[in-house]
Amino acid sequence: xxxxxxxxxxxxxxxxxxxxxxxxxxxxxxxxxxxxxxxxxxxxxxxxxxxxxxxxxxxxxxxxxxxxxxxxxxxxxxxxxxxxxxxxxxxxxxxxxxxxxxxxxxxxxxxxxxxxxxxxxxxxxxxxxxxxxxxxxxxxxxxxxxxxxxxxxxxxxxxxxxxxxxxxxxxxxxxxxxxxxxxxxxxxxxxxxxxxxxxxxxxxxxxxxxxxxxxxxxxxxxxxxxxxxxxxxxxxxxxxxxxxxxxxxxxxxxxxxxxxxxxxxxxxxxxxxxxxxxxxxxxxxxxxxxxxxxxxxxxxxxxxxxxxxxxxxxxxxxxxxxxxxxxxxxxxxxxxxxxxxxxxxxxxxxxxxxxxxxxxxxxxxxxxxxxxxxxxx
Amino acid sequence: xxxxxxxxxxxxxxxxxxxxxxxxxxxxxxxxxxxxxxxxxxxxxxxxxxxxxxxxxxxxxxxxxxxxxxxxxxxxxxxxxxxxxxxxxxxxxxxxxxxxxxxxxxxxxxxxxxxxxxxxxxxxxxxxxxxxxxx
Numbered sequence: 001x002x003x004x005x006x007x008x009x010x011x012x013x014x015x016x017x018x019x020x021x022x023x024x025x026x027x028x029x030x031x032x033x034x035x036x037x038x039x040x041x042x043x044x045x046x047x048x049x050x051x052x053x054x055x056x057x058x059x060x061x062x063x064x065x066x067x068x069x070x071x072x073x074x075x076x077x078x079x080x081x082x083x084x085x086x087x088x089x090x091x092x093x094x095x096x097x098x099x100x101x102x103x104x105x106x107x108x109x110x111x112x113x114x115x116x117x118x119x120x121x122x123x124x125x126x127x128x129x130x131x132x133x134x135x136x137x138x139x140x141x142x143x144x145x146x147x148x149x150x151x152x153x154x155x156x157x158x159x160x161x162x163x164x165x166x167x168x169x170x171x172x173x174x175x176x177x178x179x180x181x182x183x184x185x186x187x188x189x190x191x192x193x194x195x196x197x198x199x200x201x202x203x204x205x206x207x208x209x210x211x212x213x214x215x216x217x218x219x220x221x222x223x224x225x226x227x228x229x230x231x232x233x234x235x236x237x238x239x240x241x242x243x244x245x246x247x248x249x250x251x252x253x254x255x256x257x258x259x260x261x262x263x264x265x266x267x268x269x270x271x272x273x274x275x276x277x278x279x280x281x282x283x284x285x286x287x288x289x290x291x292x293x294x295x296x297x298x299x300x301x302x303x304x305x306x307x308x309x310x311x312x313x314x315x316x317x318x319x320x321x322x323x324x325x326x327x328x329x330x331x332x333x334x335x336x337x338x339x340x341x342x343x344x345x346x347x348x349x350x351x352x353x354x355x356x357x358x359x360x361x362x363x364x365x366x367x368x369x370x371x372x373x374x375x376x377x
Numbered sequence: 378x379x380x381x382x383x384x385x386x387x388x389x390x391x392x393x394x395x396x397x398x399x400x401x402x403x404x405x406x407x408x409x410x411x412x413x414x415x416x417x418x419x420x421x422x423x424x425x426x427x428x429x430x431x432x433x434x435x436x437x438x439x440x441x442x443x444x445x446x447x448x449x450x451x452x453x454x455x456x457x458x459x460x461x462x463x464x465x466x467x468x469x470x471x472x473x474x475x476x477x478x479x480x481x482x483x484x485x486x487x488x489x490x491x492x493x494x495x496x497x498x499x500x501x502x503x504x505x506x507x508x509x510x511x512x
Contacts, residue, residue, distance in 0.1 A: 129469060130446055141439070191442065
């Protein structure tokens, strides 16, 4: 198995772009990544595109628009982890020696408001049992019952990530928010307030993976682990109608992070910077518990002691996270990879985590799908 | 008045003994699931049997949905939560109570069938829900 390197990254900022097609968002990111990698028309041998809402052959349309079609091209859908799944597939092709260089990209143009998902049968929508924020709310309540998490901790983690987001020119929201302001925002589903939830939006990200560390900015892909759920948890991201009372079902995130460290020659203590899934404030804390950034049940204390701050080690969501950036499903995981690549290159500007050498990216969502990627300099 | 229709077939019954959820139980691993399916979601074995679950349950988790989610034509706010039935089966459910101060974990709940909305032909569309026992 050969090492795999990120040799170029590209990003279309996350936000709302009424005039731009999803193809043009993807093309923007792809062009940037290929230019950075010094990769021309014949410079990559396959392409993997993560997207959920973009329709038939969406990745092909991007390469067609750029005059780069011809290589094997695969569109990958794995819910919130789509971009991570695309990267895992691409990296395996390079590691296994089938291709020397592959292009991985992800893009999305999400409808406004509450996410409508073909994942749910129509009767579940009609019965009011397909309300995504309500599932998030139940998960938040469970976290508050089973962990030491208080309502103020949910507000605090959102406030911290929004403060980080102020320094990210690619984020949708760049305004610092106070804990009181977050607590006073509209109740969407108790206990979650509007400013504790991320917004579905639009954007694109792209990464060139190569077997050779070409150029000074190359970063190694130490692991890309993808897992789905085991049945049993009624609040699992596969959003079942039922589950069982017995505890102890490993979550997709717990399985993916275990696989990632088993695959990499790295230890959890080596990680300097983390970009974790924060579709809502409770998800952020649960992610920290599942990833082992704090003990299970200790997420509240982790927040209160500043565990989610950019200044602690590992630094968490220096980009501002999805709470600041918004979530364009197919692009969000690769957006994390782009951010971590900048961090490991020392090129993250005011967001820079000093001396960062190892980064961890985490996405989890519908399916259920979880992806954990480890990058190292 | 047009006859009521269930939001989907096979989810619940409403016979002489009152409402029951139609759940499944695996003949191989014995684990229960809902809605009933012929293939066990836990072990993949064929030949699950249908069982009637409820009407008693305990409230585990709850919230209130304030704005209409996509595809939903019923009233808001409405209660939404997880209840645990006999045998450890936990079910995602509507709750008749959206005033959260009236709910708490562990509360005794009872299965009911309630109208959710009226369809284009004027028929009431009904779904199961759980209501607090003491209400």
